[in-house]
Structure formats: structure tokens, C-alpha cells
Amino acid sequence: MDYTATIPTSAPPDRAAQMITDDLERWWSTRVDRHPDGFTIRFNRSHVTFAYGPGGTPDHFSWTCTDAHMIMDDVDDPTEWTGTRLVWQIAPANGGSTVTLTHEGLTPQIACFDICRRGWQHFFEASLRNHLNGAPAMPETSAPAA
Numbered sequence: 012m013d014y015t016a017t018i019p020t021s022a023p024p025d026r027a028a029q030m031i032t033d034d035l036e037r038w039w040s041t042r043v044d045r046h047p048d049g050f051t052i053r054f055n056r057s058h059v060t061f062a063y064g065p066g067g068t069p070d071h072f073s074w075t076c077t078d079a080h081m082i083m084d085d086v087d088d089p090t091e092w093t094g095t096r097l098v099w100q101i102a103p104a105n106g107g108s109t110v111t112l113t114h115e116g117l118t119p120q121i122a123c124f125d126i127c128r129r130g131w132q133h134f135f136e137a138s139l140r141n142h143l144n145g146a147p148a149m150p151e152t153s154a155p156a157a
Contacts, residue, residue: 014117020143021107038142040151
């Protein structure tokens with residue numbers, strides 16, 4: 012089963028969608044390289060590149076990992092995320108919206124599952140939730156490794 016979680020937010024759906032995409036540096040990593048079709052996000056010596064999925068709407072959009080080089084203890088293949096997809100769904104809720112993230116391909120069958128699930132618990136379930144609700148977020152702030 013793919014990693015999936017839902018968070019509540021006081022932000023209306025259109026604002027939540029904008030904050031997810033436009034504010035990557037505020038909730039995920041301070042090291043983001045944007046390009047017209049997507050972005051690359053960096054952590055220490057690791058990086059992941061995403062392409063924006065076709066046909067997205069403000070309340071349902073996706074990003075496909077086109078390149079990954081993630082250095083993790085006990086994970087032999089740093090490219091495991093390549094070909095996986097982040098699917099975002101935003102629904103109206105009383106006083107705001109709910110945001111659901113499904114990381115298609117992040118399943119217990121891949122070596123990084125436990126590490127990456129904990130990463131999403133931090134960056135999605137805590138940092139992004141805080142950011143969407145006006146509280147301090149906790150993005151990755153590490154400098155590039157020497």
C-alpha cells in the first residue's frame with residue numbers, strides 16, 4: 012500500500028494548492044531549483060527532481076519523480092523514488108480544506124519505506140500542516156555537503 016495521509020488546514024482549497032507548490036522552500040527544503048516543468052529539491056548530498064503532471068487542476072494534481080539520488084543509511088539504491096508519483100488532492104472542509112498526499116510507489120516493498128514514511132510524517136503531516144495553518148514550518152535547512 013502506498014503512503015497516504017490527510018491533514019486539515021484553515022486555508023481554502025485554492026490557497027492551499029498555491030502554498031503547496033509556491034512555498035516549497037518554506038515547508039520542505041530551503042534548497043529548491045525551479046524550472047518550467049517542475050523542480051529539484053535538495054537535502055545534504057541528496058536530490059530529487061519532479062515533473063509537474065499533465066492535466067492537473069487546483070484541487071487534484073501530481074508530480075512525477077524523474078530523477079532521484081537519495082543517500083540513506085541501509086538503502087543500497089539511491090534511485091528508488093525515480094518513477095514514483097506524488098498525488099495531491101484538496102477538498103473543501105468546514106473553515107478551510109483537507110489535503111491528502113499519496114506517494115504512489117512508496118510502499119513497504121522498497122528499502123527506504125520506513126525512512127521515507129518518517130520523512131513525510133515530518134514534512135507533510137507536520138511542517139506543511141503548520142505552514143498551511145499559519146504556524147512555523149520545519150523545512151530542511153542543511154547546507155550542501157562539501
